[in-house]
Amino acid sequence: MARSDEAAAFFHAVYSAVQEIPHGKVTSYGHIAKLVGTPQRPRQVGVCLKHLPSDPDARFNHTNVPWQRVINAKGVISPRSQPSGSLNQAAELEAEGVTVTTGALGELMVDLAEFGWFPRILPSEAAQGAVPDDDDDDGDDGDDDSED
Template identity: 40%
Template sequence: MPKLSDEAESFYISVYEMVQRVPVGHVTTYGHIARMIGAPQNSRQVGSALKYLRAGNHNEGEDGAATTLVEFNSESVPWWRVISSDGRIAFRARESMDRQGQRLQAEGIEVRGDSNNRPRIISLSDYGWFPRADDDDDDEIYESIPSANVL
């Protein structure tokens, strides 16, 4: 992970804490996470924050010192539950896309194949989690995606 300013670290922590709230068996979008943390214009930065999650459980930073971000890693933050607003797994290295599809399927989410029959497409109307930013109840889905955006 690159060295972060205090502002960037605060943003990353907000992203990680919000992603941790996405329930098993549901997905949300980069844009919705950005809106939920009060930065609606920063959906791409949400993706960047998830990209820089450490693998597994790390107890210290690269220099050996403890960091504020140690509690956040690729196992404690369910990055695989965040997808593009069109219901697709975001394009990146094939192995990472495959791993995300497999993790979603393991949670019972139906992931349909794309034109190359690779698991990439998720129905936001069936699996989407879109609570209002002003509501603290994690267990209900408050908004639905308009059918025009559902694949």
């Protein structure tokens, strides 16, 4: 898929940020969007992950970008276009030690209080001396969007 320079930069930023999510932790689409400087674009984060290449020779791919660690802000593993998609994501998370439960409506869920990862800035930026903005002190991303 041909991308503009702006889109390519966004995909790169998203994939790089997702690579920083620690093993056994999850975060939301909205929090990734916030960390890459576009808090208004959580759905586009989902689009990036949906189009993550499976080709192991690609710079970013299913092997080196832990796509399974991104869920929606309510702790729900978002439904996929194929029925087994959310089950596959749940299995990947469980393999990392993340507990996945089933909600009252059959949705697959992760307890964000236990497994959530919501830093104010990316660890790579903190290591370079970046300072978080003071406009959001609660560590929550405030995103209530469900993602595909």
